[in-house]
Amino acid sequence: MRAILTGGGTGGHIYPALAIARGLQQHFPRTEILYVGTNRGLEADIVPKAHFPFQAITVSGLARKISLANLQVLWQAWQGYREAGRIIKKFQPDIVIGTGGYVCGPVVMAAARLGIPTLIHEQNALPGITNRILSRFVDLVAVTFEDSRRYFSGKARVKLTGLPIRPEILQARRSEALGSLNLSREKLTLLVFGGSRGARKINQAMIEVIKRYGNHPQVQVLHATGQAGYREFLQELSSQSIVLDKYVNIIVKPYLYNMHEALAAADLVVSRAGAATLAELTALGLPAILIPYPYAAENHQEYNARALADRGAAVLIKDAELTGRRLVESIDAVINRPDKRQDMARASQNLGRPEALRDIIKCVEEILPRP
Ligand SMILES: CC(=O)N[C@H]1[C@@H](OP(=O)(O)OP(=O)(O)OC[C@H]2O[C@@H](n3ccc(=O)[nH]c3=O)[C@H](O)[C@@H]2O)O[C@H](CO)[C@@H](O)[C@@H]1O
Numbered sequence: 001m002r003a004i005l006t007g008g009g010t011g012g013h014i015y016p017a018l019a020i021a022r023g024l025q026q027h028f029p030r031t032e033i034l035y036v037g038t039n040r041g042l043e044a045d046i047v048p049k050a051h052f053p054f055q056a057i058t059v060s061g062l063a064r065k066i067s068l069a070n071l072q073v074l075w076q077a078w079q080g081y082r083e084a085g086r087i088i089k090k091f092q093p094d095i096v097i098g099t100g101g102y103v104c105g106p107v108v109m110a111a112a113r114l115g116i117p118t119l120i121h122e123q124n125a126l127p128g129i130t131n132r133i134l135s136r137f138v139d140l141v142a143v144t145f146e147d148s149r150r151y152f153s154g155k156a157r158v159k160l161t162g163l164p165i166r167p168e169i170l171q172a173r174r175s176e177a178l179g180s181l182n183l184s185r186e187k188l189t190l191l192v193f194g195g196s197r198g199a200r201k202i203n204q205a206m207i208e209v210i211k212r213y214g215n216h217p218q219v220q221v222l223h224a225t226g227q228a229g230y231r232e233f234l235q236e237l238s239s240q241s242i243v244l245d246k247y248v249n250i251i252v253k254p255y256l257y258n259m260h261e262a263l264a265a266a267d268l269v270v271s272r273a274g275a276a277t278l279a280e281l282t283a284l285g286l287p288a289i290l291i292p293y294p295y296a297a298e299n300h301q302e303y304n305a306r307a308l309a310d311r312g313a314a315v316l317i318k319d320a321e322l323t324g325r326r327l328v329e330s331i332d333a334v335i336n337r338p339d340k341r342q343d344m345a346r347a348s349q350n351l352g353r354p355e356a357l358r359d360i361i362k363c364v365e366e367i368l369p370r371p
Pocket of ligand 1: 011012013015124194195196197255256257258259272273274275280293295296297300301
């Protein structure tokens with residue numbers, strides 16, 4: 001089996017593609033994967049670190065308004081389409097799979113034109129523009145939410161699968177993860193991150209959390225600031241005379257490349273409400289405090305977060321209402337109450353779809369030509 005995976009920009013598009021790549025490797029003997037992305041997206045960093053071959057093409061996203069810059073974008077899309085065509089002809093894939101983000105457009109389109117089986121996966125209830133267009137040309141559209149069916153072209157074959165998560169996330173073991181992260185086995189672990197690019201607002205609120213939990217005897221904190229916010233966060237700590245080295249129980253990193261271990265170690269998670277993150281939290285049955293990013297297209301993160309909060313799996317704090325104090329109070333209210341944590345964990349687990357990857361592999365089998 002030879003497969004090209006494409007999807008990019010943010011982690012929310014990349015990790016589902018990596019999950020599918022791993023699923024293909026586990027299911028089909030001698031699978032060869034090629035990941036096609038852009039050099040500007042997070043995929044150029046994440047994919048090689050996940051040990052998959054990576055090739056870049058030149059494309060960029062359309063501005064929402066009509067502008068001269070868009071002419072250049074269209075020219076680049078044409079270039080990208082030709083580059084993708086060359087890559088596909090050389091690699092000779094049996095299937096091309098896209099998980100959203102503008103890089104998918106030229107790659108999946110070129111594959112469809114060359115008669116190669118194509119599948120796209122949509123992570124959000126409100127589908128992205130690239131996937132909406134591609135749905136007219138591909139063999140199958142796999143969706144996370146039943147709701148998104150109606151946004152795709154009438155002709156598209158749409159299947160509900162859920163959002164595939166990386167197999168290592170389901171396989172990681174807590175005690176090994178704690179060891180490899182240098183965390184204590186005796187303390188509760190609070191995992192904090194703001195989506196794949198980090199969240200400045202959450203980082204700001206974390207200052208109070210660090211003051212509250214620094215050297216706490218029962219709680220430890222693992223906080224990923226996002227690559228772009230790391231320096232600023234350290235500066236903010238030092239301007240408030242907070243010396244991280246004095247706290248044995250607080251670990252701050254720019255990015256977690258070993259999220260499977262971080263999630264396995266976690267007892268409570270504080271994060272944004274991107275679709276991939278929520279699929280991971282619910283597949284593991286983790287309780288969470290969610291602060292949806294308010295500027296995501298049509299406020300979809302708030303809808304994502306409500307799906308969990310309404311069923312008791314998460315506490316929702318609106319971004320506009322987030323302060324250090326509010327975050328500390330919310331964490332206190334969950335972390336010190338094992339019964340509440342357990343109820344939230346059960347509710348979270350009820351929403352999980354750990355079989356999504358298996359269902360996508362079934363979709364792949366359906367569209368491959370019979371041997
Ligand atoms: C601002 C915005 O529009 N965000 C969108 C983007 O979010 P974003 O890219 O943040 O995606 P998600 O929250 O869905 O997923 C983040 C992914 O990054 C991983 N991770 C994160 C931090 C880290 O240090 N290490 C790490 O591995 C998480 O485990 C997860 O797999 O794509 C999602 C899926 O299309 C959408 O639902 C989000 O609304």
